[in-house]
Amino acid sequence: MNTFTEENYLKAIYHLSTQHDSVSTNQIAASLNTRAASVTDMLKKLADKRLINYERYQGVTLSPQGEKVALSIVRKHRLWEYFLVEKLNFKWDEVHEVAEELEHISSRDLVDRLDEFMGHPKFDPHGDPIPDKNGHFKANELKPVSSLSVNTTGIISGVREHSPAFLQYLEKIKLVIGKEIKVCEINSYDHSITLLLEDEMLYISRDVANNLLITL
Amino acid sequence: MNTFTEENYLKAIYHLSTQHDSVSTNQIAASLNTRAASVTDMLKKLADKRLINYERYQGVTLSPQGEKVALSIVRKHRLWEYFLVEKLNFKWDEVHEVAEELEHISSRDLVDRLDEFMGHPKFDPHGDPIPDKNGHFKANELKPVSSLSVNTTGIISGVREHSPAFLQYLEKIKLVIGKEIKVCEINSYDHSITLLLEDEMLYISRDVANNLLITL
DNA sequence: TTAAAAATTTAGATTAGTCTAAAAATAATA
DNA sequence: TATTATTTTTAGACTAATCTAAATTTTTAA
Ligand SMILES: [Mn+2]
Ligand SMILES: [Mn+2]
Ligand SMILES: [Mn+2]
Ligand SMILES: [Mn+2]
Numbered sequence: 001m002n003t004f005t006e007e008n009y010l011k012a013i014y015h016l017s018t019q020h021d022s023v024s025t026n027q028i029a030a031s032l033n034t035r036a037a038s039v040t041d042m043l044k045k046l047a048d049k050r051l052i053n054y055e056r057y058q059g060v061t062l063s064p065q066g067e068k069v070a071l072s073i074v075r076k077h078r079l080w081e082y083f084l085v086e087k088l089n090f091k092w093d094e095v096h097e098v099a100e101e102l103e104h105i106s107s108r109d110l111v112d113r114l115d116e117f118m119g120h121p122k123f124d125p126h127g128d129p130i131p132d133k134n135g136h137f138k139a140n141e142l143k144p145v146s147s148l149s150v151n152t153t154g155i156i157s158g159v160r161e162h163s164p165a166f167l168q169y170l171e172k173i174k175l176v177i178g179k180e181i182k183v184c185e186i187n188s189y190d191h192s193i194t195l196l197l198e199d200e201m202l203y204i205s206r207d208v209a210n211n212l213l214i215t216l
Numbered sequence: 217m218n219t220f221t222e223e224n225y226l227k228a229i230y231h232l233s234t235q236h237d238s239v240s241t242n243q244i245a246a247s248l249n250t251r252a253a254s255v256t257d258m259l260k261k262l263a264d265k266r267l268i269n270y271e272r273y274q275g276v277t278l279s280p281q282g283e284k285v286a287l288s289i290v291r292k293h294r295l296w297e298y299f300l301v302e303k304l305n306f307k308w309d310e311v312h313e314v315a316e317e318l319e320h321i322s323s324r325d326l327v328d329r330l331d332e333f334m335g336h337p338k339f340d341p342h343g344d345p346i347p348d349k350n351g352h353f354k355a356n357e358l359k360p361v362s363s364l365s366v367n368t369t370g371i372i373s374g375v376r377e378h379s380p381a382f383l384q385y386l387e388k389i390k391l392v393i394g395k396e397i398k399v400c401e402i403n404s405y406d407h408s409i410t411l412l413l414e415d416e417m418l419y420i421s422r423d424v425a426n427n428l429l430i431t432l
Numbered sequence: 433t434t435a436a437a438a439a440t441t442t443a444g445a446t447t448a449g450t451c452t453a454a455a456a457a458t459a460a461t462a
Numbered sequence: 463t464a465t466t467a468t469t470t471t472t473a474g475a476c477t478a479a480t481c482t483a484a485a486t487t488t489t490t491a492a
Pocket of ligand 2: 124
């Protein structure tokens with residue numbers, strides 16, 4: 001088995017890989033709040049274990065084996081988040097830190113039974129897809145609200161930013177997953193947006209619009 | 217906060233303390249499958265943190281602070297075991313190892329909400345009492361079946377031995393928690409016992425009788 | 433009450449993960 | 463292309479938890 005730390009590195013590499021082709025030492029260091037030198041050490045170890053493809057100075061990618069491990073961590077993380085919200089009445093901004101711990105519980109049986117218990121949910125509380133036991137999932141086709149043009153509608157389906165502050169803000173203005181919105185006006189100066197949400201007009205900044213994802 | 221390892225030491229000392237007044241280095245080493253030298257190192261650290269009372273060569277006891285921590289670990293362990301059996305359909309012999317990991321999840325909120333979700337259970341699947349959030353619990357007055365005399369009855373309420381092999385055996389012969397038994401005959405040669413369980417006669421060894429606990 | 437046995441502690445290493453500072457390689461740019 | 467800036471790696475050190483082997487203390491029992 002892999003250590004806690006190894007799992008966190010693999011997960012970080014996995015997440016960074018969804019945005020960049022190859023992942024750099026510095027990117028990993030930033031995402032794990034650690035130092036580049038520590039990352040290099042760990043990359044050597046993960047390469048020895050055939051979990052990543054790594055050549056000095058060239059960045060890394062996950063090996064098929066490493067991706068499998070990463071996906072199992074992501075699966076656990078998202079299933080636990082779903083459990084916390086749906087069964088234990090946590091708020092969506094309260095679950096991430098707890099799931100960061102729960103995702104390392106090793107029992108395969110546990111996660112599969114948990115999945116069963118909850119009826120095989122497909123998305124976590126933030127709209128992120130939950131891989132099945134084979135690591136498969138279908139991602140929604142998501143676009144930031146900021147990419148919509150005036151008079152188009154969409155359904156809130158995910159977030160790009162997971163900080164409690166952002167999630168709490170969305171909750172406060174009732175911009176939560178599942179709601180339909182319509183873009184009414186785009187301010188051409190600062191790209192802020194006025195939208196229609198359940199018969200109410202709502203004003204959001206460009207920043208918010210960038211981090212809020214919808215399906216058409 | 218305390219590390220996993222520190223928590224495991226405190227828990228081990230707690231359990232050993234229920235049987236002996238003061239706990240020895242070797243007892244801890246045996247219970248944690250580690251070496252006496254390692255235990256000594258850890259005892260120094262725990263003493264520095266005021267979690268135990270320790271004087272070289274004299275054995276240890278938990279400080280009030282240390283007992284509080286130990287009880288919170290025990291609470292989490294037993295609540296998770298209950299959850300696994302009652303909600304996820306684990307068997308009572310399958311939960312201990314998983315709970316050994318889950319007991320270290322730190323979120324206070326999580327364990328309290330889990331407790332709430334399950335309706336504040338008082339006993340875990342093995343009949344062990346679950347401390348409440350203040351560390352309080354009332355233990356049943358338990359006696360081994362081997363201490364009963366002929367023609368007395370009792371309700372199976374706990375086990376002294378938690379190995380999967382023992383638990384599976386009990387399950388197989390349907391000697392599970394909640395059932396009423398009556399002692400019919402005690403073999404004076406080997407102290408094996410014949411008892412009545414739901415109109416069926418059942419024969420158990422002295423060893424089993426010693427590790428099976430009842431309330432009157 | 434002393435000698436042997438058992439328990440415990442100390443000394444010195446090892447491994448995982450981390451760090452800072454310095455060196456080396458790569459990328460950017462003049 | 464040559465120089466500078468940035469990124470990455472190496473070197474060397476530190477902490478937590480562990481180990482074996484040796485020394486010390488306590489216990490047992492002759
Ligand atoms: Mn999360
Ligand atoms: Mn999430
Ligand atoms: Mn247990
Ligand atoms: Mn138990």
